[in-house]
Amino acid sequence: MANKHIDEATGTETVGHEWDGIEELNTPLPRWWLWTFYLTIVFAIGYVIAFPAWPMVDKATEGVLGWTSRSQLAKEIDVADQARESVREALARTPIERLPEDSPLMQQAVAGGGAAFRVNCVQCHGSGAAGNAELGYPNLNDDDWLWGGDLKAIEYTLTHGIRQAGDDETRTSQMPTFAGAFDGAQLDALVDHVLSLSGKGRSNPVGAQIYADNCVACHGTNGEGSREVGAPRLNDAIWLRGSSREAIKRQILNPRMGVMPKWEGRLDPVTIKMLAAYVHSLGGGEDFVEVAENPEVEVDEQP
Amino acid sequence: MSNPDTPDGTNKPARGHDDDDAVVVADGIAKTNEPVSSAVAEPGAATRRHEPHEPPRQHLPEKLYEARQKVHNKRIDGPFRRFKWLMMVITLGIYYVTPWIRWDRGPYAPDQAVLVDLAHRRFYMFGIEIWPQEFYFVAGLLIMAGIGLFLVTSAVGRAWCGYACPQTVWTDLFQHVDRFIDGDRNARMRLDAAPWTWGKVFRRGFKWAIYALIGLVTGGAWILYFADAPTLLRDFFAGEAAPVAYITVAILTLTTVTLGGFMREQVCIYMCPWPRIQSAMLDEKSLIVTYKDWRGEPRGSLKKAKKNPGEFGDCIDCTQCVQVCPTGIDIREGPQIGCITCALCIDACDKVMADIGRPRGLIDYATLEDCEREAAGEEPRSPWRTILHPRTIAYSLIWAGIGGAMLFALGVRSHTDISVSPDRNPPYMLMSDGSIRNSYTLKLRNMESRPRDMEIAIDGLPGGMMWTDTINRDEAASTQIFTVPADQTRTVRAYVVAPADVSARDFTFRITSQDPQRETDTAETRFDAPGESQ
Numbered sequence: 001m002a003n004k005h006i007d008e009a010t011g012t013e014t015v016g017h018e019w020d021g022i023e024e025l026n027t028p029l030p031r032w033w034l035w036t037f038y039l040t041i042v043f044a045i046g047y048v049i050a051f052p053a054w055p056m057v058d059k060a061t062e063g064v065l066g067w068t069s070r071s072q073l074a075k076e077i078d079v080a081d082q083a084r085e086s087v088r089e090a091l092a093r094t095p096i097e098r099l100p101e102d103s104p105l106m107q108q109a110v111a112g113g114g115a116a117f118r119v120n121c122v123q124c125h126g127s128g129a130a131g132n133a134e135l136g137y138p139n140l141n142d143d144d145w146l147w148g149g150d151l152k153a154i155e156y157t158l159t160h161g162i163r164q165a166g167d168d169e170t171r172t173s174q175m176p177t178f179a180g181a182f183d184g185a186q187l188d189a190l191v192d193h194v195l196s197l198s199g200k201g202r203s204n205p206v207g208a209q210i211y212a213d214n215c216v217a218c219h220g221t222n223g224e225g226s227r228e229v230g231a232p233r234l235n236d237a238i239w240l241r242g243s244s245r246e247a248i249k250r251q252i253l254n255p256r257m258g259v260m261p262k263w264e265g266r267l268d269p270v271t272i273k274m275l276a277a278y279v280h281s282l283g284g285g286e287d288f289v290e291v292a293e294n295p296e297v298e299v300d301e302q303p
Numbered sequence: 304m305s306n307p308d309t310p311d312g313t314n315k316p317a318r319g320h321d322d323d324d325a326v327v328v329a330d331g332i333a334k335t336n337e338p339v340s341s342a343v344a345e346p347g348a349a350t351r352r353h354e355p356h357e358p359p360r361q362h363l364p365e366k367l368y369e370a371r372q373k374v375h376n377k378r379i380d381g382p383f384r385r386f387k388w389l390m391m392v393i394t395l396g397i398y399y400v401t402p403w404i405r406w407d408r409g410p411y412a413p414d415q416a417v418l419v420d421l422a423h424r425r426f427y428m429f430g431i432e433i434w435p436q437e438f439y440f441v442a443g444l445l446i447m448a449g450i451g452l453f454l455v456t457s458a459v460g461r462a463w464c465g466y467a468c469p470q471t472v473w474t475d476l477f478q479h480v481d482r483f484i485d486g487d488r489n490a491r492m493r494l495d496a497a498p499w500t501w502g503k504v505f506r507r508g509f510k511w512a513i514y515a516l517i518g519l520v521t522g523g524a525w526i527l528y529f530a531d532a533p534t535l536l537r538d539f540f541a542g543e544a545a546p547v548a549y550i551t552v553a554i555l556t557l558t559t560v561t562l563g564g565f566m567r568e569q570v571c572i573y574m575c576p577w578p579r580i581q582s583a584m585l586d587e588k589s590l591i592v593t594y595k596d597w598r599g600e601p602r603g604s605l606k607k608a609k610k611n612p613g614e615f616g617d618c619i620d621c622t623q624c625v626q627v628c629p630t631g632i633d634i635r636e637g638p639q640i641g642c643i644t645c646a647l648c649i650d651a652c653d654k655v656m657a658d659i660g661r662p663r664g665l666i667d668y669a670t671l672e673d674c675e676r677e678a679a680g681e682e683p684r685s686p687w688r689t690i691l692h693p694r695t696i697a698y699s700l701i702w703a704g705i706g707g708a709m710l711f712a713l714g715v716r717s718h719t720d721i722s723v724s725p726d727r728n729p730p731y732m733l734m735s736d737g738s739i740r741n742s743y744t745l746k747l748r749n750m751e752s753r754p755r756d757m758e759i760a761i762d763g764l765p766g767g768m769m770w771t772d773t774i775n776r777d778e779a780a781s782t783q784i785f786t787v788p789a790d791q792t793r794t795v796r797a798y799v800v801a802p803a804d805v806s807a808r809d810f811t812f813r814i815t816s817q818d819p820q821r822e823t824d825t826a827e828t829r830f831d832a833p834g835e836s837q
Contacts (some may be wrong), residue, residue, distance in 0.1 A: 030369060031368040032566070034368040130729035139572065141729065142734055143734055198737075237737035238733055282351065283742055287775070
């Protein structure tokens, strides 16, 4: 610099700029500060060589360490899978009705089932599993179960689905069509009776007779339904397809019946087991009641 | 450009940033002594070994950086040095002994008096146990520490920096190691300048090994606050402690050696924010270490002063005050950021004054107000009036108020706590018998160090019954009893069912401990139901 400007008061050279009469002294830096600064530069160069850094046309430079966030993610997923393996093995070993006896395992099953539910089930049953009365997707939180609400029954439903074509073991029920069978007065009388079963309104003798002739076989004398054939209870407060007179009439004349996909083959048995545990945990799950098919044999097995 | 009057013959370049505060003192003293104040008022002209009548020297930076002038402080004895020893023993004693104090909390809680249990999220301090949701107590302690610092600063100046700051204490410790291994100031300077012989290599290696040992013991003691000290110590040397323990000790060893062993005063001058804040908190009523220039200036050696009696001040320019300074400053340039007010220069100067038969206190703890008063020939005020002024009294009241409020809160706080979060998806559920169900996640906290039964009841929900994930629906009742393990939180999923005619309303979960204390806590929440809300 040709024009060195020396500050009179301090005798120090200034940097040569001036802002509103204020000048800056060219005071030297501490040496350790400077070395720290150089070290950061060295570090930056090393980093650029070692790791992906420069964006190119289709991807960034690769870096000599070969590190990528994708490979790191894959590695982390592998580790997580391995950590889960012991839990999955324990779940595969344990019959589902025995799960509640192992509280930690049950908790893990519920957590895993919750994750699987959010991927596979929320599309119909909703993220809170509250279903949809208009579209006939059952609410899974309540205590009304068409096919049984214990762990085993839920697992069976999940495995084989409902009215699932191509599965011999799927659960199937058929509500007959009564279109044209009753005239308007008869239909109104029948609806009166059906509503009275669940305590809404008074029974109607005509409707009761029609009900006795046509409906008792599946829905039971008092509308208690049947889980054997998947016939809904009519004497409770929960209506799968709506509780209005219109909705009930529609369901008598032109019944709609939903389809639940079978998950066997699409999800592995352990995931299905976890899903069953999750659905059971939503608040309406029933206790599993063991029915010994041949008690004598069991006694013989335990000397 | 060498300065013949400095004992090491080196020249200290200008350090304008050190002298920011010099202007302040210059303003206060300007009325009393024209030549000195004019020299001090031009802070840039003041080098560390300042010559008052020397015209400002031109210093051109020849390099991009400035090499550190290593501080070799001389040993000194005196009241302040002894106080510094005492403070070192007290502070290091507290630091090293605290983790070993035991405190019996029964079978369910650790028996370490001060313990930060990160794994279980508890903070134990003697009889006090802090849970994460009570962290405001820790915040309160931090606020008290902050206000305490304001209080101390406004009363006795930067006493924290001078005596209690860890950087000061450990720097002091390392300086004693230097003295022990390499000898006092002159010997150390000779050794520094000497070529690297095997003897010097051995000495330096030995000294740095002691540095490392001090660092290790420092870092090692820190981790003892986070786990049971005897167990951790054994595990640590058996190689069985958690990796985080070794990493923490390694980092703290390294930082202790780097900051206390090598960087020393540079930490105070360049890195630490406190000197800036503390300097801003000082005013003319604060005690600071100050050089009474109206008494000392102009300086002259004993010889010169003898030859021309009456012409020179009391300062004989022996530079003892500079030589003993742990941060290597010259207090005669006025208050500056590098001064930690440790007062070793007072010890040194008083000793010299006694030797040459002049009154002590040429360098002294004084307020700027008293300096002016003394310079004008008046009596200085009593120390009590110095310490007790409105600002210190206000800080004391605030500090004591916060402390009292915290003690009160500690005394009346409940060891039973419930929090409730309702399920919102779906908000309510129609059951087959027509009743309405809502679901909640309850967190029951038992902050006693023994298991307790807690009764949960539903208030304000007529006909409301509850069952949980561990109690079947057929056992639903309006109250339920849960056992909550000692010192733990138990999470319970609760299903509350109300009759079909219920309408949406607010209600309360009430928890009551089933023991003689019968501690109670409530949590209000919402019961959702179809139809208009009430």
